[in-house]
Amino acid sequence: MADPREPAPSPAASLAEGVAARLRDQVTGGALVPGQRLSEARLAAELDISRNTLREVFRLLTREGILRHEPNRGVFVAVPSMASILDIYRVRRLIEVPALAQAWPGHAAVARMRAAVERAGALQAIPDWRGVGSANMEFHAAIVALTDSPRLIQFFTQIIAELRLAFGLLDSPELLHRPYISRNAEILGRLEAGDPAGAARMLEDYLTQSERAVLEAFARLG
Amino acid sequence: MADPREPAPSPAASLAEGVAARLRDQVTGGALVPGQRLSEARLAAELDISRNTLREVFRLLTREGILRHEPNRGVFVAVPSMASILDIYRVRRLIEVPALAQAWPGHAAVARMRAAVERAGALQAIPDWRGVGSANMEFHAAIVALTDSPRLIQFFTQIIAELRLAFGLLDSPELLHRPYISRNAEILGRLEAGDPAGAARMLEDYLTQSERAVLEAFARLG
DNA sequence: CATGATTAAATTGTTGAACAAAGTATGATA
DNA sequence: TATCATACTTTGTTCAACAATTTAATCATG
Numbered sequence: 001m002a003d004p005r006e007p008a009p010s011p012a013a014s015l016a017e018g019v020a021a022r023l024r025d026q027v028t029g030g031a032l033v034p035g036q037r038l039s040e041a042r043l044a045a046e047l048d049i050s051r052n053t054l055r056e057v058f059r060l061l062t063r064e065g066i067l068r069h070e071p072n073r074g075v076f077v078a079v080p081s082m083a084s085i086l087d088i089y090r091v092r093r094l095i096e097v098p099a100l101a102q103a104w105p106g107h108a109a110v111a112r113m114r115a116a117v118e119r120a121g122a123l124q125a126i127p128d129w130r131g132v133g134s135a136n137m138e139f140h141a142a143i144v145a146l147t148d149s150p151r152l153i154q155f156f157t158q159i160i161a162e163l164r165l166a167f168g169l170l171d172s173p174e175l176l177h178r179p180y181i182s183r184n185a186e187i188l189g190r191l192e193a194g195d196p197a198g199a200a201r202m203l204e205d206y207l208t209q210s211e212r213a214v215l216e217a218f219a220r221l222g
Numbered sequence: 223m224a225d226p227r228e229p230a231p232s233p234a235a236s237l238a239e240g241v242a243a244r245l246r247d248q249v250t251g252g253a254l255v256p257g258q259r260l261s262e263a264r265l266a267a268e269l270d271i272s273r274n275t276l277r278e279v280f281r282l283l284t285r286e287g288i289l290r291h292e293p294n295r296g297v298f299v300a301v302p303s304m305a306s307i308l309d310i311y312r313v314r315r316l317i318e319v320p321a322l323a324q325a326w327p328g329h330a331a332v333a334r335m336r337a338a339v340e341r342a343g344a345l346q347a348i349p350d351w352r353g354v355g356s357a358n359m360e361f362h363a364a365i366v367a368l369t370d371s372p373r374l375i376q377f378f379t380q381i382i383a384e385l386r387l388a389f390g391l392l393d394s395p396e397l398l399h400r401p402y403i404s405r406n407a408e409i410l411g412r413l414e415a416g417d418p419a420g421a422a423r424m425l426e427d428y429l430t431q432s433e434r435a436v437l438e439a440f441a442r443l444g
Numbered sequence: 445c446a447t448g449a450t451t452a453a454a455t456t457g458t459t460g461a462a463c464a465a466a467g468t469a470t471g472a473t474a
Numbered sequence: 475t476a477t478c479a480t481a482c483t484t485t486g487t488t489c490a491a492c493a494a495t496t497t498a499a500t501c502a503t504g
Contacts, residue, residue, distance in 0.1 A: 013293045015487070016281075040456070050488045052274050055457090059238075059281045065373075071235045072456060072495050087371050094320060094374075149309050151287075152316075155377050237458070262485070272459045277486090294466045294485060 016056040019047055023057060027066050027077055028164040029130070034079040038067070065162045080166035082218060088163050089211040093204065095152060096143050101200035103146040105191055112142035113188050120181045129173035136177055137164060139184045143203070170217040180210065238278040241269055245279060249288050249299055250386035251352070256301040260289070287384045302388035304440060310385050311433040315426065317374060318365050323422035325368040327413055334364035335410050342403045351395035358399055359386060361406045365425070392439040402432065 026032050044054045058075045061067040068078045103110075120135035137160050144156040170176060183206050190199040248254050266276045280297045283289040290300045325332075342357035359382050366378040389398060405428050412421040 041454095051456095052277075052489090053487065056278060056281050059278050060285065063282065063285050073497095074456070087373055090369075090371060091373050094316070098316060147312075149312055151309055151313050151381065159373065273485095274460090275458060296467095296485070 015049065016053050016060070019049060019053070020057045020060045022047075023061060024064070024066065024161060027061075028161055028168060030168040032077050034077045034165065034169055036077045038075045038077065040074070064158050066165050078162070078165060080162070080169055080218075082215065084162065085166055085211070085214055085218060088159055088166075089207060089214075091159055092140070093207050095156060096140060096207065097200050097204050099144050099147045099152070100187075100191065100203050101196050103143075103191060103196045103199075105194055105196065107146050109142045109145035110188075110191065112145060113139055113184075113191075116142060117181070117185050117188055120177075120184065124178065124181060127174070129177050132177040132181065133164070133167055133173060136180050136184060139188075166214065166218070170214070170221070172217060176213060176217060179213075180206065237271065238275050238282070241271060241275070242279045242282045244269075245283060246286070246288060246383060249283075250383055250390060252390040254299050256299045256387065256391055258299045260297045260299065262296070286380050288387050300384070300387060302384070302391055302440075304437065306384065307388055307433070307436055307440060310381055310388075311429060311436075313381055314362070315429050317378060318362060318429065319422050319426050321366050321369045321374070322409075322413065322425050323418055325365075325413060325418045325421075327416055327418065329368050331364045331367035332410075332413065334367060335361055335406075335413075338364060339403070339407050339410055342399075342406065346400065346403055349396070351399050354399040354403065355386070355389055355395060358402050358406060361410075388436065388440070392436070392443070394439065398435060398439060401435075402428065 023032075032038070038058075040051050040054055040058075044051045047054065058067060058069065062069045062075065066078050068076045070076070116135050116139035120132050120139070123129075123131035123135060141153075141156060141160055144153055147153070167173070167176060183202075187199050187202045187206065190202060245254075254260070260280075262273050262276055262280075266273045269276065271279075280289060280291065284291045284297065288300050290298050292298070338357050338361035342354050342361070345351075345353040345357060363375075363378060363382055366375055369375070389395070392398060405424075409421050409424045409428065412424060
């Protein structure tokens with residue numbers, strides 16, 4: 001495997017979806033700054049697609065919450081707010097904790113959780129903190145995958161994208177991601193030891209602490 | 223007020239969103255049958271919009287789950303399955319029960335709940351069972367609104383649309399909606415009496431029973 | 445100088461036509 | 475009947491155009 005960061009070069013069913021994925025990465029990766037306006041004409045030329053196709057892309061990403069559409073004014077990269085972060089963590093608690101609590105330790109998603117933990121560990125050594133952040137998010141996406149609920153999984157994917165958008169806004173990624181590598185490992189260990197309820201309690205602590213850290217970093221921006 | 227069924231003739235920010243709302247109603251209202259194919263050319267002519275705009279509409283509704291898009295083959299009205307109904311009720315339990323349990327009885331959404339109950343009662347007298355179903359769904363949307371979480375509210379709106387799509391597939395709407403008018407009223411009464419926890423327990427029973435009824439009706443179709 | 449109204453420029457919203465690519469139906473042939 | 479080549483239909487995508495709206499620039503006026 002060449003680069004452990006890139007999850008999968010999915011075949012991009014249609015051009016619009018492919019471009020959407022590319023743009024999504026650019027946004028969550030920080031290449032596009034929150035609040036920035038995305039001119040249809042300019043971006044279409046830059047991406048080498050037509051305006052119509054780009055508009056389809058905009059519709060997709062707007063509904064995902066990482067772009068904002070103001071009628072007759074244009075499309076902007078969404079600007080995370082304190083309120084949105086609070087909302088996101090609330091949703092995370094509501095979904096992740098029960099998902100883990102009712103997990104069957106033999107579920108296939110447990111392997112995904114373990115892979116994510118190991119990837120985070122490897123990227124920590126480079127160090128690539130943004131990569132660590134991605135791996136940590138993947139860990140939590142895997143937790144939701146434990147539910148086998150397509151709707152929850154898709155919804156949570158959105159939530160994660162929004163959260164990564166907020167992360168991109170903050171500096172000091174090491175502080176935001178480093179402490180949670182071992183914490184994820186502990187949660188996973190407890191689950192594999194056959195104690196989902198205990199793992200869920202640890203996860204709840206994790207979320208509370210992570211939320212506080214993010215909010216503090218956010219407050220430091222003014 | 224002329225017709226208590228129509229919630230609000232929203233100003234339709236853009237043409238695409240307006241048409242999306244119209245199509246959504248046609249689908250959840252049963253005018254478009256699940257599995258039916260939506261030809262771009264024909265439907266665009268019928269709705270008197272261009273193919274490009276219709277495609278934007280398709281993207282919106284596909285992401286909402288009420289249309290399905292097969293690359294190079296076309297767009298179809300989504301076909302509810304037993305699995306999707308199970309998933310939907312699981313999500314409902316996960317979101318609605320905690321939402322109600324932690325509700326503050328003075329919240330503005332309580333008024334929405336009461337309005338929905340009263341509307342259902344009125345429509346029962348006509349009788350308009352499809353309308354009763356809509357009112358019941360509005361009751362539960364109001365429960366989620368108790369959380370003040372934009373993300374949960376938007377997500378739940380989707381879930382409701384999908385469920386109404388499934389309802390449209392089933393016959394005997396009276397059997398599916400009638401029993402729940404009084405049940406909703408009881409839940410509301412318990413909440414207004416200052417016992418959110420008790421109301422939440424009643425809601426849980428409600429969901430279990432409703433799920434069973436829907437699944438049975440679904441099984442009768444073969 | 446500031447301010448508000450008027451005009452000009454740029455951008456979005458939407459359409460229609462066009463064509464390549466993929467899928468579907470048709471029909472000839474073995 | 476089964477199979478394969480062919481014609482037809484539909485989707486995927488682009489392009490050019492124009493109306494509607496917003497933004498910027500201009501300018502008169504207190």
